Amino acid sequence: MITAKTLKLSIKSLRDFAKKCLPEETLLDLDQRDECPLDIVRHMCDPDQLGIQLLFIPEDCGGFGGGAFDVYCVCEEMARIDLGIATAVLATFLGSDPITVGATPEQKKYWLSRIAQEGLLFAYGATEPEAGSDLGALRTTADRVMQDGKVVGYKITGNKQWISNGGVADAYSVLANAPAGPCWFVVEKGAKGFHHDEPEDKHGIRLSNTAALSFDNVYVDADRLLGGVEGQGLIQAQLVFGYTRLMVAAFGLGAGWSAVDRAIPYSTKRIQAGAPLSEKQGYTHKLIVPHVARLEAARAYIEETAERIDAGEGSLNTEGAIAKYMATESGNGAAEAAIQAFGGYGYTREYMVEKIKRDVRITTIYEGTSEIMEMTISRDRWQLHLKTRGQHYHEQAKKFEALHLEHSNVGADVAALALHALAEVMEKARIARLTRYQHILLRLGELIAYAECAGSLSRRAALAAENKLNEKSNRRFDATALAALAQIFAREAALKVAEDGLRWIAGAGGVSSAEIATFETSLGLPAIHRAQVGLISDMDYIADVLYGRVAKAQRAA
Numbered sequence: 001m002i003t004a005k006t007l008k009l010s011i012k013s014l015r016d017f018a019k020k021c022l023p024e025e026t027l028l029d030l031d032q033r034d035e036c037p038l039d040i041v042r043h044m045c046d047p048d049q050l051g052i053q054l055l056f057i058p059e060d061c062g063g064f065g066g067g068a069f070d071v072y073c074v075c076e077e078m079a080r081i082d083l084g085i086a087t088a089v090l091a092t093f094l095g096s097d098p099i100t101v102g103a104t105p106e107q108k109k110y111w112l113s114r115i116a117q118e119g120l121l122f123a124y125g126a127t128e129p130e131a132g133s134d135l136g137a138l139r140t141t142a143d144r145v146m147q148d149g150k151v152v153g154y155k156i157t158g159n160k161q162w163i164s165n166g167g168v169a170d171a172y173s174v175l176a177n178a179p180a181g182p183c184w185f186v187v188e189k190g191a192k193g194f195h196h197d198e199p200e201d202k203h204g205i206r207l208s209n210t211a212a213l214s215f216d217n218v219y220v221d222a223d224r225l226l227g228g229v230e231g232q233g234l235i236q237a238q239l240v241f242g243y244t245r246l247m248v249a250a251f252g253l254g255a256g257w258s259a260v261d262r263a264i265p266y267s268t269k270r271i272q273a274g275a276p277l278s279e280k281q282g283y284t285h286k287l288i289v290p291h292v293a294r295l296e297a298a299r300a301y302i303e304e305t306a307e308r309i310d311a312g313e314g315s316l317n318t319e320g321a322i323a324k325y326m327a328t329e330s331g332n333g334a335a336e337a338a339i340q341a342f343g344g345y346g347y348t349r350e351y352m353v354e355k356i357k358r359d360v361r362i363t364t365i366y367e368g369t370s371e372i373m374e375m376t377i378s379r380d381r382w383q384l385h386l387k388t389r390g391q392h393y394h395e396q397a398k399k400f401e402a403l404h405l406e407h408s409n410v411g412a413d414v415a416a417l418a419l420h421a422l423a424e425v426m427e428k429a430r431i432a433r434l435t436r437y438q439h440i441l442l443r444l445g446e447l448i449a450y451a452e453c454a455g456s457l458s459r460r461a462a463l464a465a466e467n468k469l470n471e472k473s474n475r476r477f478d479a480t481a482l483a484a485l486a487q488i489f490a491r492e493a494a495l496k497v498a499e500d501g502l503r504w505i506a507g508a509g510g511v512s513s514a515e516i517a518t519f520e521t522s523l524g525l526p527a528i529h530r531a532q533v534g535l536i537s538d539m540d541y542i543a544d545v546l547y548g549r550v551a552k553a554q555r556a557a
């Protein structure tokens with residue numbers, strides 16, 4: 001267990017370390033030279049130095065036994081520093097996951113203690129040239145080596161692609177097909193027949209080493225088969241997705257905020273047409289405020305999911321997918337807008353926003369692409385829709401209507417409109433059997449993510465008003481600002497669900513031209529349009545908060 005105080009101290013040490021060892025010039029230089037700063041990564045994982053990996057190692061293996069919430073906080077902070085270095089640390093988190101969920105007690109003790117005490121760097125070897133999103137297509141094999149009728153070891157043969165830490169790790173978790181099905185093995189560097197390629201020349205995260213691996217009859221003892229039973233590999237991989245996708249979600253959040261936090265001060269100094277850009281509404285309300293609302297909606301969802309994982313609610317794969325989808329898409333959007341916010345400077349390599357934009361792009365690809373997230377979300381919630389005879393999201397909406405009676409300013413009523421509209425869209429899709437179109441299924445995934453995140457941000461704003469936020473929760477915004485953000489995002493979500501929903505249902509032939517007006521009413525479109533009233537003044541307020549104008553006015557009063 002990690003206390004809020006310890007977590008705060010760990011984050012402060014990380015920040016101090018970055019300030020000292022990774023100033024912007026160093027990061028830009030390493031990026032330009034396409035170099036992974038291995039000494040820095042090793043320092044971060046050295047238990048006598050930063051020992052960042054101790055956070056997720058259980059206490060009985062020499063770590064601090066941190067939970068999902070702690071890991072999210074640290075991942076966000078690492079991403080704010082550099083997403084490539086964060087990925088190097090993440091690879092050890094990922095590489096040890098098959099151990100955490102699937103290994104025998106002895107294997108767990110052996111490997112996790114070594115990661116804690118020796119700072120072993122791990123890599124996670126799942127992807128192959130022919131098996132990316134569809135891991136079931138993997139071709140790497142693990143043939144049994146028999147002695148006296150007993151399995152004494154395995155010979156691994158195959159190729160892995162785009163493996164983070166691939167060229168620098170001390171040990172590798174490798175997914176391979178044994179006779180009884182896929183399983184995870186640990187292969188140590190230097191094993192005979194094991195090779196890694198030169199690092200990939202990547203678009204972004206150039207401080208992270210990414211390499212292809214090849215295995216040519218690499219022998220491992222039978223005790224390197226994690227869990228000791230063949231065929232459990234894909235199940236073990238599934239078991240940690242909720243948790244690992246939350247980490248990547250935190251990366252999207254941290255990188256997105258890192259870009260916004262550069263655009264804000266820049267715009268206070270850049271004078272155009274006689275005044276700083278920060279005073280131009282057409283600038284702040286396009287390039288800053290909506291991105292902040294989306295990032296904070298993603299944060300609300302991440303925090304709720306992390307709390308639920310820590311409370312033992314299971315692996316929460318769908319929630320992990322929603323968190324990852326919203327945070328990484330929002331992080332990308334924020335970084336893209338930050339380039340625009342810097343104008344021509346943002347387009348040059350001298351400015352960090354250009355690097356952040358290239359870096360954050362990976363978060364919508366690794367640990368499951370955005371399209372795979374849409375599919376995961378949609379399939380799961382579709383089942384809920386069917387099981388509840390279309391009532392799941394109507395029931396959720398009622399909870400937000402009740403919340404609105406207690407907190408009238410947190411956008412709960414508008415989140416409820418989004419959820420009711422979502423239920424109607426899904427029901428129309430059911431009646432017209434539209435999920436036979438894959439595009440409709442995936443678009444539903446997006447709408448579900450927006451509606452659920454709107455609900456989370458409303459709930460978070462209400463908790464803040466009651467002073468009941470998790471003590472580890474991010475406190476950048478007070479209750480009033482969170483309420484304004486929740487209203488901004490709920491309006492966007494409701495409009496998106498209803499209008500995009502209408503578009504895709506009509507587009508796929510789910511309603512005829514004659515039925516459109518009735519469908520619009522059932523979606524609550526008039527109410528959703530009325531809910532947009534007040535949007536600009538909430539955006540003005542958030543701009544004032546971000547630029548310290550609210551605090552200044554309060555001090556003056």
Ligand SMILES: Cc1cc2nc3c(=O)[nH]c(=O)nc-3n(C[C@H](O)[C@H](O)[C@H](O)COP(=O)(O)OP(=O)(O)OC[C@H]3O[C@@H](n4cnc5c(N)ncnc54)[C@H](O)[C@@H]3O)c2cc1C
Nearest residue numbers: 124125126127132133162163164210365366367368369371
């Ligand atoms: C820098 C970097 C680091 C990485 N690190 C690791 C690592 O450490 N360990 C590891 O195992 N892997 C790692 N990966 C691999 C990463 O997880 C995969 O790239 C990712 O899962 C996507 O697989 P793919 O590249 O084969 O794309 P594909 O699966 O071929 O997908 C290509 C496109 O098609 C879409 N698509 C795929 N399937 C469907 C479908 N059924 N329906 C509709 N659309 C679909 C995808 O969303 C994507 O847009 C890394 C990749 C990169 C680039």
